[in-house]
């Protein structure tokens with residue numbers, strides 16, 4: 001390591017001790033190092049900031065004198081439009097001339113003067129409101145299962161002998177399902193936080209849709225009658241390249257909604273097939289015969305916290321985060337999502353995903369595939 005990179009490393013350590021977002025640039029605005037607070041503020045990783053030019057983000061700063069309050073920040077190349085909304089805010093920026101001429105003596109070719117820039121977010125009214133909504137919705141949703149778990153555990157601890165084994169068993173099942181609900185909620189909250197900070201990571205691998213769909217149905221079986229879901233996955237489906245956990249989250253949200261928003265038990269079909277218009281993409285759809293969605297609600301369906309104001313939605317638990325998460329996850333996998341729905345008739349959510357680059361026909365028994373003969377529907381029992 002050169003004396004210069006040692007010096008930069010030392011500055012990074014110092015900057016990381018500061019509570020403000022801070023970066024160190026040279027006179028041309030090239031960012032030599034920044035701290036974790038700034039990376040968090042900008043929703044980017046250190047690698048995505050260091051080495052870039054400060055003026056790419058804030059051209060106004062070229063002529064900076066003293067403090068510049070209220071400069072808008074929009075994170076470049078967001079994963080999705082929804083993320084972009086979230087990461088728009090104003091910053092208050094201050095620059096300090098370090099006036100240190102380093103370079104030749106530290107092994108660099110040119111002497112270099114550095115500047116230290118500090119950044120503070122100005123919470124916009126909308127952002128503050130969104131955060132308040134988030135806390136209110138999420139705390140309410142967390143409290144409901146917690147209250148139920150506490151109530152049943154108290155009952156069992158204080159008066160277990162008054163109940164017969166079947167009743168005790170029923171209480172334990174309720175506790176388990178409420179604990180599962182809490183786990184899902186926490187997972188959703190963590191996913192939203194990763195989406196918003198731009199830290200959603202995918203570890204893609206080659207996988208068969210059937211394997212993931214089977215796993216999702218097994219997990220949902222505790223909450224729903226498994227016979228209500230039919231898998232229609234033809235043989236010969238190409239392998240896709242996706243993060244299995246992400247695909248599992250996507251399918252879980254869509255199937256869960258399809259079952260949840262039907263006011264009487266109807267069949268939900270999960271189908272997959274090649275996209276008729278693009279043979280390098282696969283289409284995965286979840287089809288229900290539930291309440292359906294009125295056309296005026298379709299444009300905001302994937303918005304954060306969106307819940308349609310209907311009697312059935314009011315009866316069902318939910319945060320309005322499921323479809324927002326689903327869309328962001330689908331887009332993070334390079335896919336698309338669309339919905340067709342008719343009020344009172346049902347809805348179809350269709351996800352398009354790229355197939356793995358080397359398309360493998362799932363002849364025989366490919367890894368991760370449970371293929372039915374073409375057209376056959378396997379209802380789970």
Ligand code: ADP
Pocket residue numbers: 253257258261288290291292293301306307308309313317318319320321322323324347
């Ligand atoms: P949540 O289910 O937690 O309310 P979602 O983001 O998953 O949040 O869904 C947003 C809203 O869209 C729901 O509240 C519901 O009103 C509506 N919705 C979602 N999926 C369906 C569906 N399959 N059929 C009818 N309405 C749906």
